[in-house]
Amino acid sequence: MTTIQEVRAEIEEIDREMIELIHRRVGLAEKVLESKQKEGMQINDTGQNHVVLDRAVDSATERNLDTSSVKEIFEILIRMNIERQHELSGEGNLP
Numbered sequence: 001m002t003t004i005q006e007v008r009a010e011i012e013e014i015d016r017e018m019i020e021l022i023h024r025r026v027g028l029a030e031k032v033l034e035s036k037q038k039e040g041m042q043i044n045d046t047g048q049n050h051v052v053l054d055r056a057v058d059s060a061t062e063r064n065l066d067t068s069s070v071k072e073i074f075e076i077l078i079r080m081n082i083e084r085q086h087e088l089s090g091e092g093n094l095p
């Protein structure tokens, strides 16, 4: 039988992986901002937000996960990316 320590060690490993993935995702803000500035695009792209959120909800549905919770997580991830792009463009935390 698995001990609580073993399960917690597994949870910790997953948490570390998630932090690394969040770090990678936010790290792409610089590249995406550069492309947007070249193309004269706005930082907040509501159409793309929908694409990302719909994709996350579809994946969550396939795995029988709570879709509204997964959607909230991805809304936070998008917000973090938008905030980072504003920081990088020297605008601070504008909406």
Ligand SMILES: O=C(O)C(=O)C[C@]1(C(=O)O)C=C[C@@H](O)C=C1
Pocket: 032, 043, 044, 045, 046, 048, 049, 052, 077, 078, 079, 081, 082
């Ligand atoms: O794809 C982009 O244009 C991004 O800037 C990335 C991202 C995201 O985090 O997925 C963030 C902001 C945009 O509103 C849309 C999507």
